[in-house]
Amino acid sequence: MKDYEIVKRTEGDTEIVEVIPKKEEEKTADKKFKKKKL
Amino acid sequence: MNPHSRLGYLGIAEETSAGAAIFPDTFVELQSESIVVSYPVTPVTPISSKRDINTRPAKEKIEISGDLTILVEANNIGEFLQNFAGAPTTSTITSGVAYQHVWTLGNTNEKTYTFDVKPADATYVMRYTGVKISQMAFSQVDNKIQCVLSIVGQKAFTNARITKAANNTVSVELDQTSGLTTDDTVRILNASTLAVKDTASVSAIGSELALTLGAASTAAVGDIVVIQKSTPIYTVSDNMIFVGGSVFSMKSKNDRYNPIDNVAAKELEDFSLNFMNELEARYTADGANLANRFPKSVKVKGFSVNGNLVSVYTTSERIDDMRSNEQVALRLDMYGKKLESNSAVAADVDVGTGNAGFSVAASAAGEAGNDLNITIITNSSDTLSATKTGNNILVKLASTTTTSNTSTLVTAAVTALTGVIATASGSGASTVVVASKANFTGGRDANEKELLRVDLNHVVFDPFNDNVSEDDLVVEDIPFNAYYDSTDSRTCKILLRNAISSY
Numbered sequence: 385m386k387d388y389e390i391v392k393r394t395e396g397d398t399e400i401v402e403v404i405p406k407k408e409e410e411k412t413a414d415k416k417f418k419k420k421k422l
Numbered sequence: 423m424n425p426h427s428r429l430g431y432l433g434i435a436e437e438t439s440a441g442a443a444i445f446p447d448t449f450v451e452l453q454s455e456s457i458v459v460s461y462p463v464t465p466v467t468p469i470s471s472k473r474d475i476n477t478r479p480a481k482e483k484i485e486i487s488g489d490l491t492i493l494v495e496a497n498n499i500g501e502f503l504q505n506f507a508g509a510p511t512t513s514t515i516t517s518g519v520a521y522q523h524v525w526t527l528g529n530t531n532e533k534t535y536t537f538d539v540k541p542a543d544a545t546y547v548m549r550y551t552g553v554k555i556s557q558m559a560f561s562q563v564d565n566k567i568q569c570v571l572s573i574v575g576q577k578a579f580t581n582a583r584i585t586k587a588a589n590n591t592v593s594v595e596l597d598q599t600s601g602l603t604t605d606d607t608v609r610i611l612n613a614s615t616l617a618v619k620d621t622a623s624v625s626a627i628g629s630e631l632a633l634t635l636g637a638a639s640t641a642a643v644g645d646i647v648v649i650q651k652s653t654p655i656y657t658v659s660d661n662m663i664f665v666g667g668s669v670f671s672m673k674s675k676n677d678r679y680n681p682i683d684n685v686a687a688k689e690l691e692d693f694s695l696n697f698m699n700e701l702e703a704r705y706t707a708d709g710a711n712l713a714n715r716f717p718k719s720v721k722v723k724g725f726s727v728n729g730n731l732v733s734v735y736t737t738s739e740r741i742d743d744m745r746s747n748e749q750v751a752l753r754l755d756m757y758g759k760k761l762e763s764n765s766a767v768a769a770d771v772d773v774g775t776g777n778a779g780f781s782v783a784a785s786a787a788g789e790a791g792n793d794l795n796i797t798i799i800t801n802s803s804d805t806l807s808a809t810k811t812g813n814n815i816l817v818k819l820a821s822t823t824t825t826s827n828t829s830t831l832v833t834a835a836v837t838a839l840t841g842v843i844a845t846a847s848g849s850g851a852s853t854v855v856v857a858s859k860a861n862f863t864g865g866r867d868a869n870e871k872e873l874l875r876v877d878l879n880h881v882v883f884d885p886f887n888d889n890v891s892e893d894d895l896v897v898e899d900i901p902f903n904a905y906y907d908s909t910d911s912r913t914c915k916i917l918l919r920n921a922i923s924s925y
Contacts, residue, residue: 397812398809398811399810401807401809401835403805403806403807404805
């Protein structure tokens, strides 16, 4: 789950949720952030 | 005998073998009946040196058909729905209190029943066996929901005649036993005076022409044998009514997915709903008794539904649907008395199994959640997505990267939608697979009432117009035909909620 992000939008009366894989740099940034936090 | 019709009754019983009578022990209030057993003759009209056309009669095949009109309540209508469409799928809401019975008419086969009709204050009944229903026509009359049942019978026992004198004996010979059961009591009537000569239970039915009675009896040739009446006990619920007791809902497809699960309340001032089984009686030459002139069997053929909707004209919605030959979903909810007060329950559904499975529940408890549904297909792109339009949830699995389709990721996508909560089963690490539409189930309101719900997924309006005349309200009287819905694999679903545990 941590490698994906959920993007939600609405078109007319339809809700649309997409599960998008994070790009490599986003994953790296996440890891750095976690390290800093620790 | 008092000839007043209110003293009569209708008794019914489900048969285990078509045409083999079962002693009726369920009694249904009746408004009217018009069953006719034709014992016809056909004239022989030869050229035989005289002008008289009808020289002599020849006995014809016997037909049994007619209508029964009942007022609809939650107990009686289930029996006739089973007669029309076979056994329902039954689920328990609260044991001993509330049950739901579902028929997908057309997808199941009918059952046969034995009907007893007692005319007025007679001491005997007319019996019809192998009864099938060719039409259930619902409407409202004086605000009461009523149903006219058109039936076709396989056999009838109006009465029989003694064919051999019996002198203080249990063995009786007569011209018909078809229609009798060993639970019956018969009366032997004097052929001339119609006075009761003897009354005895039926202990055995030896053949079509021979009977063993429970007590020695005496009869002369030509004496009449009739089935003695029962003492009816009625278990009647509240009558269903139209205004103040029913809710009509409708939804046009308009290229939306599955309108029946998204119906919204609409105005309706009057209606008719006709469910039709085509029935055909078949005859064979298999004997020389009166009973051999009855149909050998009554076969069921096609199933269809049509009806009318009547309401005052307020918008162009329905005439636009008619013009576009639009798929319209109709729902008519007819409520009865309150069954129980309990806690509301949220509807849910399980999709898939094991680590690839998940469950989805409605966020809000209530019966309305049962209209939520979920379908899983493969996306045209390599992205996992979930959409929700009305009550329809559509999950599209990523086309290539299966690791994007784990149960954990799918549940995250579904939970992000409004009004539903998904939970992965097991580890949630396995890949979810495509699944056809599944409706949520088990949702209930806190206060549960008796309910007769008719769902028609795919209705097309026949031609009508909003015609005007001087000083009048424009009323739309819309005839329609129902069509098969391939998404839910049915033309029609009927849900009956009542206190009866099984049919």
